Amino acid sequence: MADPRRTEFQPTATWYEDADKYWKGVPSSVDGMLGGLEEVHAPDIRDSMAFIDRLRKNPSLSFGSSYACDCGAGIGRVTKYFLSTRFEKVDLVEQNSAFLEAAASSYLKDERNAGRVCDMFPVGLQKFVPQKSRYDVIWCQWVLSHLTDSDLAACLKRCVQGLAPGGIICIKENVASRGYVLDSEDSSVTRAKSLFESVFAAAGLVVVDQMIQTDFPQGLFEVNMWALKPSSDN
Ligand SMILES: C[S@@+](CC[C@H](N)C(=O)[O-])C[C@H]1O[C@@H](n2cnc3c(N)ncnc32)[C@H](O)[C@@H]1O
Numbered sequence: 001m002a003d004p005r006r007t008e009f010q011p012t013a014t015w016y017e018d019a020d021k022y023w024k025g026v027p028s029s030v031d032g033m034l035g036g037l038e039e040v041h042a043p044d045i046r047d048s049m050a051f052i053d054r055l056r057k058n059p060s061l062s063f064g065s066s067y068a069c070d071c072g073a074g075i076g077r078v079t080k081y082f083l084s085t086r087f088e089k090v091d092l093v094e095q096n097s098a099f100l101e102a103a104a105s106s107y108l109k110d111e112r113n114a115g116r117v118c119d120m121f122p123v124g125l126q127k128f129v130p131q132k133s134r135y136d137v138i139w140c141q142w143v144l145s146h147l148t149d150s151d152l153a154a155c156l157k158r159c160v161q162g163l164a165p166g167g168i169i170c171i172k173e174n175v176a177s178r179g180y181v182l183d184s185e186d187s188s189v190t191r192a193k194s195l196f197e198s199v200f201a202a203a204g205l206v207v208v209d210q211m212i213q214t215d216f217p218q219g220l221f222e223v224n225m226w227a228l229k230p231s232s233d234n
Contacts, residue, residue: 009180009189011148016124018187019146020095028102033074043215044223045081048172051211051225052086052137055168058209061229062166064136069093069162071125072143076103076117083139084116091135095146097122126151130162138162141172145188149199156203160230169205169228171196172213174221181221190221206231 012018026032034040055061068083070076073092076099083090090111094100100120104112111117121128126147130138138159144152159169174190181190200207205228213223 006180006182009149009182009191011189012187015148015187016126016146018184020124022186023096024098026096028075028099028107030075030077033077037217037220040216040220041077041081044213045078047211047213047215048078048082048141048225049086051209051227052082052170054211055170055209055227061168061208061227063168064164064166067091067135067164068137068139069130069135071128071138071140071159072146073099073103073120075099076108076111078139078141079103079117080108080111083137084111087136089116089118091119091121092117093121093123093125093128095122095124125155128155129158132161133164135162136164136167138167138169139172140169142174144171144173144196145183145190146186149195153199153203156200156205156228160204163230166233167229168208170225171228172223172225175224176221193224196224196226200226200228204231205229206234 030041031038065087067089068087069091070079070083071093073079073094076092079090079092100122104120108117147155176190176192178192207226208229209227211225
């Protein structure tokens with residue numbers, strides 16, 4: 001059988017449209033966000049909190065707790081259970097406007113009314129331009145597999161411009177044991193850690209800490225969290 005792992009990744013001509021079509025067919029629910037694996041929700045949130053709390057204690061970091069950005073937010077699961085508990089305000093970036101409508105009208109209604117959830121940007125990360133110096137933390141989770149390598153590097157460079165002084169970018173993504181693993185169903189690519197890390201370096205980012213997700217069911221990709229800061233902050 002052919003090994004689906006590749007050493008090169010050539011996106012199809014309809015790469016973004018295909019992903020958009022796929023996500024438009026997914027229900028606006030936690031189950032939809034997690035591909036039917038709702039049991040990963042609790043350990044996911046627990047370990048994300050442990051990671052940010054560890055970063056908070058890192059003497060080489062000084063990010064604030066005012067403003068976070070949830071990239072590839074979906075209906076706002078990560079914002080609701082994690083980011084809004086650690087940051088005063090959160091913005092959401094999401095390509096599928098139906099998910100943001102569900103967030104605004106029901107899932108994040110209380111957080112919005114309380115002023116903890118602010119802007120919701122219905123745009124793909126390949127086009128998103130954050131406001132300059134706005135965010136203490138830009139959190140990207142389970143979305144960067146939808147970007148091509150060049151768009152990923154360009155997106156991260158724009159995110160650097162969106163960081164407040166001392167701000168960091170956190171990335172939580174599935175990782176392949178090697179190479180690129182393509183999924184034509186949702187038009188995504190799972191990258192090996194080394195491939196992610198070479199894009200981070202190309203975007204002018206250095207890894208300050210990382211953690212592997214624990215307690216997920218067997219048979220899934222490993223999930224890694226990275227904290228990145230601009231190399232110019234050193
Ligand atoms: C696996 S879900 C994860 C949602 C959320 N991060 C979570 O963990 O609950 C992937 C999300 O990425 C969004 N997405 C896919 N391609 C995107 C893109 N190019 N830019 C922004 N969001 C995108 C999908 O619409 C979907 O909401």
